Amino acid sequence: MVKLFYLSALALWTGTKVSEAFPVSDAEVLSALRERAPSLVDCLTSKNVPISLISSSNYAQLAKPYNLALPYKPAAITLPTTTQHVSDSVSCAASSNTKVQAKSGGHSYASFSSGGKDGSLVVDLEGFQEITVDSSTNIAKVGGGVRLGNLAEGIFKQGGRALPHGTCPGVGIGGHFTHGGYGHDSRLWGLALDTIVGLDVVLANGSYVHATSTAYPDIYYALRGAAESFGVITTFYLQTQAAPAQTVVFSIDIPDVMGSASKATNSFLALQTFALDASIVDRKLSFGVYLDGSSFNIGGMYFGTLDNFNNKIKPAMLKGLPAPSTSSVQSLDWLAALTNLAGGPLTTPTTGYDAHDTFLAKSIVTQESAPLTKAALNAFFTYVINKGRNSPSPWFSIINLNGGPDSQINAKSVDFSAYSHRSSLWTFQNYGYTANNQPPFTDNIKTFVVGLSNSLTNAQPNGVFDAYLNYVDPTLTPQQAHQGYYGDQVYAKLLAIKQKVDPQSVFWNPQAIGT
Numbered sequence: 001m002v003k004l005f006y007l008s009a010l011a012l013w014t015g016t017k018v019s020e021a022f023p024v025s026d027a028e029v030l031s032a033l034r035e036r037a038p039s040l041v042d043c044l045t046s047k048n049v050p051i052s053l054i055s056s057s058n059y060a061q062l063a064k065p066y067n068l069a070l071p072y073k074p075a076a077i078t079l080p081t082t083t084q085h086v087s088d089s090v091s092c093a094a095s096s097n098t099k100v101q102a103k104s105g106g107h108s109y110a111s112f113s114s115g116g117k118d119g120s121l122v123v124d125l126e127g128f129q130e131i132t133v134d135s136s137t138n139i140a141k142v143g144g145g146v147r148l149g150n151l152a153e154g155i156f157k158q159g160g161r162a163l164p165h166g167t168c169p170g171v172g173i174g175g176h177f178t179h180g181g182y183g184h185d186s187r188l189w190g191l192a193l194d195t196i197v198g199l200d201v202v203l204a205n206g207s208y209v210h211a212t213s214t215a216y217p218d219i220y221y222a223l224r225g226a227a228e229s230f231g232v233i234t235t236f237y238l239q240t241q242a243a244p245a246q247t248v249v250f251s252i253d254i255p256d257v258m259g260s261a262s263k264a265t266n267s268f269l270a271l272q273t274f275a276l277d278a279s280i281v282d283r284k285l286s287f288g289v290y291l292d293g294s295s296f297n298i299g300g301m302y303f304g305t306l307d308n309f310n311n312k313i314k315p316a317m318l319k320g321l322p323a324p325s326t327s328s329v330q331s332l333d334w335l336a337a338l339t340n341l342a343g344g345p346l347t348t349p350t351t352g353y354d355a356h357d358t359f360l361a362k363s364i365v366t367q368e369s370a371p372l373t374k375a376a377l378n379a380f381f382t383y384v385i386n387k388g389r390n391s392p393s394p395w396f397s398i399i400n401l402n403g404g405p406d407s408q409i410n411a412k413s414v415d416f417s418a419y420s421h422r423s424s425l426w427t428f429q430n431y432g433y434t435a436n437n438q439p440p441f442t443d444n445i446k447t448f449v450v451g452l453s454n455s456l457t458n459a460q461p462n463g464v465f466d467a468y469l470n471y472v473d474p475t476l477t478p479q480q481a482h483q484g485y486y487g488d489q490v491y492a493k494l495l496a497i498k499q500k501v502d503p504q505s506v507f508w509n510p511q512a513i514g515t
Helices: 002-014 026-034 040-046 059-063 083-095 148-156 173-178 217-229 255-259 261-275 306-318 334-342 374-386 443-457 478-485 487-501
Strands: 076-078 100-103 121-124 131-133 139-143 196-202 208-211 232-239 247-253 285-291 296-302 326-332 359-367 395-401 424-433
Touching: 040 076, 040 083, 059 076, 059 121, 076 083, 083 100, 083 121, 083 196, 083 208, 083 232, 100 217, 100 232, 131 148, 139 148, 148 173, 148 334, 173 217, 173 232, 196 217, 208 217, 217 487, 247 306, 247 334, 255 261, 255 296, 255 374, 261 296, 261 306, 261 374, 296 306, 306 326, 326 334, 359 443, 374 443, 395 443, 424 443, 478 487
Parallel strands: 076 121, 100 121
Antiparallel strands: 131 139, 139 232, 196 208, 196 232, 247 296, 247 326, 285 296, 285 395, 359 424, 395 424
């Protein structure tokens, strides 16, 4: 039994199968383990860091990724409850040459929050659940393991405060806020990332610092766009907004748009013209398009009056489109609006979260300076109609308006943070998944999703198309990821900071800065 334990450990740490490792002697196994001096587990144990190993009863649940298509086996999962635990986790990993990734909500589309490979150390932040709003500054102090639904409820209950962020309640704050964080209130208030005024973070050397625009400004810059490459954030400090008393939430189904590729193309071109019309559109309007081969839905929020939406915004938005089959327009209080968009309760378990899917997603970020052309849209909708209706698995596309007149997403300069998409117009999420949300994931799903994205971009060869890191794409090479997520200017700055504060790449995933 002792030998099998060490063989299993050796296999996990070296990537060797137990069956391949079994012929070696006990002495050879022990020697191999000692080479990782001090061993990761011994180091963590000596420092009393809460830990889950592959032999632990809770390991399977903790290690199970959101995307079941990409399961990885961490060497260990720490469950810190103090910043010292986090610091010790990072220091022990560094001393044993083990790569580190933080897990906030664990929704990484590429399972990077599970390490992005077997044998990493995952620092699970579910023990950091604080949500406190300072009544004098309206700055929220939020633990690194808080999920979006609990965040929204928690700050609203403390003075009616709100933040811009996505609609899925189970998504964790960590990746969402540090990779952008789009929500239907982002054209009004900016991205989730833009609300960050301070961060408590453990760096690669185990030090614990409070980073702001004036204290550790390079760290502060890098964390807002590429946090997983630079540290483990234990606490966020976020500038909140007063939640509106009422918000218009709308959902309009227009299936006739999908009658033909030409009809869908002309309808989207009309919608794009509307989205760029400054005489009608300002920061108070947010919307996105959902389609899946037969459905075409326009949904979003309007931060003005119900009368103005019904009498001015809605007619202009639908001009040139077929008549809707159904239309829902409601004026709701803030939490009711968020619940409506979430499609269910905001409250999310702080432990034992168990939502999963088996999928691939690809993103496309388009530019305001180069709106989508008729040729590109026709190619996209031709693919949707010809192949999407007989696809090998379910799929959908969500196309959100990021830019347009008065968008506060684009109000920030590229120098403000390590988020580079400050001149965007649309962000596409093309998503294919298994029918029962369970493995196996098959290559024909990947082929379809890649083809869907390429149908658009290949037909607009002079366009500039980027990628959105919150829809992290495991099919990209490191170079493609760096270019798509950051561009040359931002990536060069991030690389220089990385070489200074984490030269050994303690914080690593397959697309991390420096890979």
